[in-house]
Amino acid sequence: MDTEQYFNKTEEQQFEEAKSWFKQNGSAILLAMLVGASAVFGWNFWKNHNQQISQESSAAYDNVIESYLQDPIKNEPLVEKFIKESGHNSYATFAQFTEAQQLVNKGDFAKAKTVLEQAVNAEDATLQTVACFRLAQVDYQLQNYDAALATLGQIKEKAWTLRKAVLTGDILVAKGDNAGAKSAYQQALADAPEQEKALIELRLNNL
Numbered sequence: 001m002d003t004e005q006y007f008n009k010t011e012e013q014q015f016e017e018a019k020s021w022f023k024q025n026g027s028a029i030l031l032a033m034l035v036g037a038s039a040v041f042g043w044n045f046w047k048n049h050n051q052q053i054s055q056e057s058s059a060a061y062d063n064v065i066e067s068y069l070q071d072p073i074k075n076e077p078l079v080e081k082f083i084k085e086s087g088h089n090s091y092a093t094f095a096q097f098t099e100a101q102q103l104v105n106k107g108d109f110a111k112a113k114t115v116l117e118q119a120v121n122a123e124d125a126t127l128q129t130v131a132c133f134r135l136a137q138v139d140y141q142l143q144n145y146d147a148a149l150a151t152l153g154q155i156k157e158k159a160w161t162l163r164k165a166v167l168t169g170d171i172l173v174a175k176g177d178n179a180g181a182k183s184a185y186q187q188a189l190a191d192a193p194e195q196e197k198a199l200i201e202l203r204l205n206n207l
Helices: 003-008 011-070 072-086 090-106 109-119 125-141 145-152 158-175 178-191 194-205
Strands: none
Touching: 011 072, 011 090, 072 090, 090 109, 090 125, 109 125, 125 145, 125 158, 145 158, 158 178, 158 194, 178 194
């Protein structure tokens, strides 16, 4: 049937033909529309749901940390409760970093180590790396030198090469391995920007 014949038919005939065609094909089309609509609705619902959860977690984190910093001793249970309820999400890790920093400031490295050992299980890979580096720093302070070196070995990102090399050198100096420390500092010196080279050269000169 050509276009002219089609448009010469009555509206009623056109409607009946359309209705007949839809009876044959409509179920499949309707299903496709429903599946598509469900997918869009599901994605939008999931996105909005996650956004709402993120906003709620952010607000809860801000409230808990504000209270904790005002009185870390009294409000430590608030932080620990927040961390437990948040699982391994980013806000839980941020709270663990804050708690660990307060413990380090007090000189309680043993408890800071416990907190950071939990933080290395963060969902976010970048936060895992930060947690590993801070844990290595704490183990260094606790004179757990081999544990510190092992933790540093878990950090693979190139962006951390300089910091890893410097801390590795410091740990090896503490272990009495000046040759190993020299090698680590020389690696750090090769990667360091100009403004950081002076402190590394000072370390080398003091070996």
